[in-house]
Amino acid sequence: MTTIFDAPDDFATTALAGFSAIYRRYVRLVRGGVVRATKVPAGKVAVVIGGGSGHYPAFAGYVGAGLADAAVAGDVFASPSTASVARVCRQAEQGGGILLGFGNYAGDVLNFGVAAERLRAEGIDVRIVPVTDDVASAPVEASAQRRGIAGDLVVFKIAGAAAEAGLSLDAVERIARHANARTVSFGVAFGGCTLPGADGPLFTVPKGRMALGLGIHGEPGIREDDTVPASDLATLLVGKLLAERPAGANRVGALLNGLGATKYEELFVLWTQVSQRLEASGLTIVDPECGEYVTSLDMRGCSLTLVWLDAELETHWSAACDTPVLRRGLPIATEPATDMIVNEDGAPSFGPASDVSKAAAACLADLVGAIAAKLAEVEDQLGRLDSHAGDGDHGQGMRRGSQAAWQAADAALEMGAGAASLLAAAGDAWADRAGGTSGAIWGLLLRCWSKAFDDETAMADAAIVAGARLALDGVTRLGRARPGDKTLVDALVPFVETLEREFSVGTPLPDAWSAAAEAARTAAEATAALTPKLGRARPLAEKSLGHPDPGAVSLAMVAAVVAKVFATRR
């Protein structure tokens, strides 16, 4: 279990600060991440990577010459916010465009994807490469749905070397995608990890058993089995990966990775067996690594990653690099960076707003306040619900996000913001402070809803209803979830459809909203019958069967709070 921390909420940011202090010759701390502390040539493609914390050295430990230019760090096992990703990218960008690398999880896909859209709107060329190396998470035919585990390092290493060699963004993107297509991993877990401040482990594996293919946040594995001697474990790991050996592949890069509490000497013992089997299959092993490269707090287990090398991939795999945890080849000459890091901590400014819009903004701020109060009240309830389906942090994230949204709304009100601006600012604050998938979704939801308003006219009931549809469109477009995926979308769709239907037949907004909130509640409860899809931080599927999705439940709760406010104001 995780034993050393002060406030669990601050664990990830404090750890990053400590890391940055120790490795100051490599990195500089910025809000939400780190950037190289050494000079980077102008025009070089910036390789920016990231994901949740709790996986050190992933991802900050990979920043340095020949590898990444910057890393974005979310909370423990939670995606960094869209705002964090965008902010760190702006600081890493050197005029050559940005390659964004991350593991293929819903929250990361969403936050890195939305950040890429924002940056493109600012004129920065950004490409995204989600890593999909874990063969246990989807069959080879659906390899784009696979999640990213220790193969992250391999893909980032190769992309970083290509960028360091001065290649163009097109070339770096092509090589990174090629590396990802040729990288496969398979892992086993012997025991679970415990989040800072949590009472018990995120998941457990019975003594003497191992979970095959378990994800690095406890996502479903493919089966459980008795533990086996090192030689049989090597046969299992190598066998799973050789099954996907491409025709003609005879040289491999290899990474034998420990998850945290499975120690180096065990990995070295296993490596003697793994290397024998790879060589017996006619493979030449190139620059293998063996150690802790993608951990999961103190999880017990390990994974084997192979990258099927061709001449181009081998050049970049074996190229020099110098980072806190990975070092290759001849030293790379670096000198300390001299540019100033400017954190964007200034308060937002708002355009002019009419008095009617300011009055509407005040109503919206009250609504956000009511939502925040309700979510603080139900934090534990949502947390317990999430412990069946995820890592138990949903209540915490919703409380933190809504609290930040409320503060941002109040601040915007004081600064004279209109309705549209206030709601957008609240959404951004929610996403930035909550992090994770639900933070990004709620940020997106509020920001999209705000587009139905403006800062000039009164807030019409029809605009409120239209905003609901904009919110749904935004969430499904960027969040990629579809009805039946056991997410908040399962409650949002009936909510929006009911609201539109009732309003279109003349039902007054408070009543139409009430009916919609009730539809959302019913739909949220019905998610208990659904099987969860693969995604971040979902332990063994059976665990969540029979329990409703916490995201859908919290959406229904928020809808009910708003209905109550509307009813009292009728």
Place this chain on the structure above:
Amino acid sequence: MTTIFDAPDDFATTALAGFSAIYRRYVRLVRGGVVRATKVPAGKVAVVIGGGSGHYPAFAGYVGAGLADAAVAGDVFASPSTASVARVCRQAEQGGGILLGFGNYAGDVLNFGVAAERLRAEGIDVRIVPVTDDVASAPVEASAQRRGIAGDLVVFKIAGAAAEAGLSLDAVERIARHANARTVSFGVAFGGCTLPGADGPLFTVPKGRMALGLGIHGEPGIREDDTVPASDLATLLVGKLLAERPAGANRVGALLNGLGATKYEELFVLWTQVSQRLEASGLTIVDPECGEYVTSLDMRGCSLTLVWLDAELETHWSAACDTPVLRRGLPIATEPATDMIVNEDGAPSFGPASDVSKAAAACLADLVGAIAAKLAEVEDQLGRLDSHAGDGDHGQGMRRGSQAAWQAADAALEMGAGAASLLAAAGDAWADRAGGTSGAIWGLLLRCWSKAFDDETAMADAAIVAGARLALDGVTRLGRARPGDKTLVDALVPFVETLEREFSVGTPLPDAWSAAAEAARTAAEATAALTPKLGRARPLAEKSLGHPDPGAVSLAMVAAVVAKVFATRR
């Protein structure tokens, strides 16, 4: 727990082989250890370090330019044998003499000390520096009795830099001793580790509690307490070390070390608090390190090490080095070593022996065989006994060592060895194969005993009795244990005294031996009332109270077996 292994007996050697394969650009595997894979200037002082396995990266991970020249590795948590230390030293020696560095544990002091004597007899100048950084293990007035923990790395790093700078053996030894005198550590443990193949952990710490000052093999701590937040833990660790701050010390090197399952992000969180407190005390922190540098398999816990720097120590602490786990400063130019490593795997050869001595040798070989058979039979019994006092491996070590001695005796017999040579060869084999403290003691015991014989004359009863005294002298001189320390010496002293007394008054040898064996048995049982002294692998003192010392018990068992053989041959 340790999960990945094949044969537990082979865990340490296989892990070292795997490590050497991965880090082949740094090290070459030799029997019992590793030596640098890069060229070393002729005449440079060789820094050879070592100790038990299970502590990776200690010690093999420290081998490389600017740090150690070679590392000797024993079995898990067991000292390397005298023969291993000597063998690795011979391969590392470059004509400039050898500095031998190791943690201050009985087994290591014994094996490295005896090896140093052997090497000096061969004309190699060898100095030994036992590291004594753990302030919890003895009061400051008795600092020479302190054990070595993560301060090992600090002392070796400074000694390695001094050697790399071309200083003489005198200077390197002086600087290493000075570094040791200025290095202090204090640690806490949150949970125990499990040896490969063991059923349960070596020791446990109750959930929510921490053991203050616990040693890296589970040796006694100073007290148990509730776990505290990171900030209070920092206050505790820093406070314990500042209490020993020398006058005028205002610059410190620092090492925040994780024991295995306490992870990097926890250490980084703790570092933010530790560094604040050090700076608040007016200290300037120089080149701090934070990570896993001396582990104990998957033990949960951490330690803080400080070295009070003066100008000389700071130069060497901050000097460049390049090893698998520690890298400092500008790169050091190296080129691959070209000399051949010659493992001394040739069979021993013996001088000429008379027929009567060969006949005596046959009797001795039978005796060794009887001892080996008995120790195989009681392996589990001795193991259970040792689990109260140590790490439960005493039975295993005695079985392995006596088996090896028997094989060596048989081989010597076939090659026509006389009595003295056969017994010496059996002792060397015992020490080499058993490892650990008891292996070294038994090797020493047989080798010293053999000095009462020769390869020419018949084996007189008086020589057998004289040999017992030689054995006792050797064991107490090099092993440093005194009666009352709860070791084998507590049984050996009454055994030898009884044997001498009975024999001197005319009692026939078989009867005298029988009486001596009985005295040893009584004395071994009486060790149950003794409190164990600090030493390798002794968990919390209370645990062993009321249980006899396994080393004393096994000595009494061996004495009884020999008495039985003598009785049948009377």
